[in-house]
Amino acid sequence: MSLLEILDKIMKKLNKKEKEIIIEMFDELHNLKDENDELIDMFVNEKCLKNVKNKVSRKYKGKNPILDKVEVCELCKTPKE
Numbered sequence: 001m002s003l004l005e006i007l008d009k010i011m012k013k014l015n016k017k018e019k020e021i022i023i024e025m026f027d028e029l030h031n032l033k034d035e036n037d038e039l040i041d042m043f044v045n046e047k048c049l050k051n052v053k054n055k056v057s058r059k060y061k062g063k064n065p066i067l068d069k070v071e072v073c074e075l076c077k078t079p080k081e
Contacts, residue, residue, distance in 0.1 A: 011019055039056065046052045 011022065014022065042055055043049075043054050046055075
């Protein structure tokens, strides 16, 4: 029996409100997966972890991080911590 068949049997036994809750949970799971994939993509595609830290900070904390030191990363020519 596949996972979808099991889920179908469960959904048939639930009332309308319970079904709505399950559907919302799957929507949220899908959103979290997309967000997680985006974060993984940032880490895989960036040459320097400093860039990743800045992007994640801007996206999820809503701020532009201040870089303290002026040393430059040789790979991407951005300031290092």
